[in-house]
Amino acid sequence: MTTIPLRSQTIKNYMGNQSFNGCQKISRIHVTRTWNGMFNVEARIPGSTTSSSYYEIQVMISPQCQIVGSSCSCPVVYRCKHINKxxxxxxxxxxxPIPSPSREHLEAQRRIRNQQIQMARGACVYIAYACKSEPEGSDYRYQSTKDKFDEETLGVFFSQRQANMCARNYVINELELMDDDGFDDDDMDDYNFEYDGQEDGEEPCGYGYYHRVWVECKAIEDASPTFRP
Incomplete structure (x- = not known):
C-alpha cells in the first residue's frame, strides 16, 4: 500500500481550469515504483458508452510528487475526465493508500513483455540442449569446438517456459544431479536456462563427466541447421 502526497494545486496546474463531467467509479487501481523512484499508477474505469467496456489510465508521478505524464485509452487520450478522477x-x-498490483497482474504483464520481446526478435523457437565431456575426462569448457562432444537436442519449443522446464527436468530427473529446491517456476519466463556441473564417476585417470544443459533462442530461419537427433 502506497501513499502519494499529491497536492490539489498540483492537479489544477496540470489539468487546467476546465471542469469535467462525471464518469464511472474506478474499478481497479494500483501503483508500482520504477528504478528511479517514480510512482507508476495504473487504473481502469468502466466506459460510459457501448464502444468500450473500460478505459486504461496511466499516471506517472515524480519522487517530488509532480505529475510527469499521463495517458488514457479513451478517445480524448490526454487530460480527460478519467485522468482527472x-x-x-x-x-x-x-x-x-493505493495497493500494489496483484500477483496475477504482474504475471500477465510479464507474459505481455515476453511476447513483445519475442515479436521484436521476429519469429523464433527455443531449443533445449545437453552435452557432456569426453569419457577420458577432457573438459568441454576449455574447448573451442562443441561439435567434439556428445551434444543432443532435448526439444524445440515456441515457449521459453516450456524449453526451460524441459532442460530443468533433464538435469533433475535424467542426470539426477540436482534437486528441485533451487528452481523457481515463477522465473521460468525471465531467462534462458543454463546448468553447468560435474558428475562423479570412475572414468579413466579418475575423471568424472562434466555436463552442460542449456536453452538457446533462435530465429526460425536460423534454427534448422542446429537441430541434432
Missing amino acids: VLLRIRNSKNS
Whole structure:
C-alpha cells in the first residue's frame, strides 16, 4: 500500500481550469515504483458508452510528487475526465493508500513483455540442449569446438517456459544431479536456462563427466541447421 502526497494545486496546474463531467467509479487501481523512484499508477474505469467496456489510465508521478505524464485509452487520450478522477484518487491516498498490483497482474504483464520481446526478435523457437565431456575426462569448457562432444537436442519449443522446464527436468530427473529446491517456476519466463556441473564417476585417470544443459533462442530461419537427433 502506497501513499502519494499529491497536492490539489498540483492537479489544477496540470489539468487546467476546465471542469469535467462525471464518469464511472474506478474499478481497479494500483501503483508500482520504477528504478528511479517514480510512482507508476495504473487504473481502469468502466466506459460510459457501448464502444468500450473500460478505459486504461496511466499516471506517472515524480519522487517530488509532480505529475510527469499521463495517458488514457479513451478517445480524448490526454487530460480527460478519467485522468482527472485518477489524480483525485491519488490525492486521497493519504486517507486510503493505493495497493500494489496483484500477483496475477504482474504475471500477465510479464507474459505481455515476453511476447513483445519475442515479436521484436521476429519469429523464433527455443531449443533445449545437453552435452557432456569426453569419457577420458577432457573438459568441454576449455574447448573451442562443441561439435567434439556428445551434444543432443532435448526439444524445440515456441515457449521459453516450456524449453526451460524441459532442460530443468533433464538435469533433475535424467542426470539426477540436482534437486528441485533451487528452481523457481515463477522465473521460468525471465531467462534462458543454463546448468553447468560435474558428475562423479570412475572414468579413466579418475575423471568424472562434466555436463552442460542449456536453452538457446533462435530465429526460425536460423534454427534448422542446429537441430541434432
